[in-house]
Amino acid sequence: MKIKRILLAATAAFATLSGLAAGNDVKVIAHRGYWTAPGSAQNSIDALAKAAKAGCYGSEFDVWMTSDSVLVVNHDGWINGYNVQVTPSEIICAQKLENGETVPTLEQYFQEAQKYPNLRLICEMKFPDSKYQEVKLAQKMCELAKKYNVEDRIDYITFSRDGMYSIKKFAHPGAEIYYLTGDFIPEQLKYMGAGGADYGIWIFQKHPEWIKQIQDLGMKVNVWTVDDEAGMKWCIDHGVDFITTNQPERFMELQKTYKPASK
Numbered sequence: 001m002k003i004k005r006i007l008l009a010a011t012a013a014f015a016t017l018s019g020l021a022a023g024n025d026v027k028v029i030a031h032r033g034y035w036t037a038p039g040s041a042q043n044s045i046d047a048l049a050k051a052a053k054a055g056c057y058g059s060e061f062d063v064w065m066t067s068d069s070v071l072v073v074n075h076d077g078w079i080n081g082y083n084v085q086v087t088p089s090e091i092i093c094a095q096k097l098e099n100g101e102t103v104p105t106l107e108q109y110f111q112e113a114q115k116y117p118n119l120r121l122i123c124e125m126k127f128p129d130s131k132y133q134e135v136k137l138a139q140k141m142c143e144l145a146k147k148y149n150v151e152d153r154i155d156y157i158t159f160s161r162d163g164m165y166s167i168k169k170f171a172h173p174g175a176e177i178y179y180l181t182g183d184f185i186p187e188q189l190k191y192m193g194a195g196g197a198d199y200g201i202w203i204f205q206k207h208p209e210w211i212k213q214i215q216d217l218g219m220k221v222n223v224w225t226v227d228d229e230a231g232m233k234w235c236i237d238h239g240v241d242f243i244t245t246n247q248p249e250r251f252m253e254l255q256k257t258y259k260p261a262s263k
């Protein structure tokens with residue numbers, strides 16, 4: 001049995017090394033947590049825990065601010081007929097998710113994250129109604145990251161160019177902020193001080209040359225939301241830094257055996 005275990009370990013190590021040697025070292029980020037795992041739900045505490053337990057590099061989540069300025073984790077701006085931004089946290093945080101949990105606050109999310117120190121936190125700032133609220137949301141988000149001591153393993157993402165500047169103002173020195181909208185070329189991202197591009201796969205497939213250009217400028221490339229095998233292989237073949245997916249374990253399995261096509 002011992003020999004069998006050694007052989008299995010050696011095989012796994014070889015598979016990993018051969019994958020890495022071939023450039024197959026794309027890091028996987030669970031989109032809205034690993035919510036496709038049984039019993040989970042998007043942006044739930046459970047989805048964060050399952051992303052960590054599955055061995056994901058990172059877990060992505062979305063942050064809104066309620067009318068009484070409490071930061072909550074939810075994808076949409078509405079839940080069960082309530083507009084998150086104009087509704088008090090007492091009501092929003094009582095709303096049930098599909099797995100029976102209630103909508104978590106960002107504080108609860110960060111508290112759970114304490115259990116998984118190796119998990120990268122990919123924190124998306126959503127779209128406040130006003131620029132004033134956007135600045136406030138950015139400030140509170142960064143303050144909570146500091147309070148819960150996750151600054152060294154948090155990356156921020158946003159569709160808002162102004163939001164990027166707000167996060168930059170309040171985040172810890174060296175914080176990486178990735179831009180999501182896909183409408184800026186690599187040089188513009190660099191000029192804005194972005195950590196990189198976090199663009200939809202269709203944008204990079206239209207502009208595959210941007211991947212190397214972004215990397216040559218010292219930034220990173222994240223691609224969303226890559227759930228199908230063809231898309232996963234395309235990302236590996238093109239040497240992106242991260243993929244964001246609803247199927248993190250499927251990607252990790254593929255990564256063990258897939259040899260990238262030579263460019």
Ligand code: MG
Nearest residue numbers: 060061062124
């Ligand atoms: Mg998101």
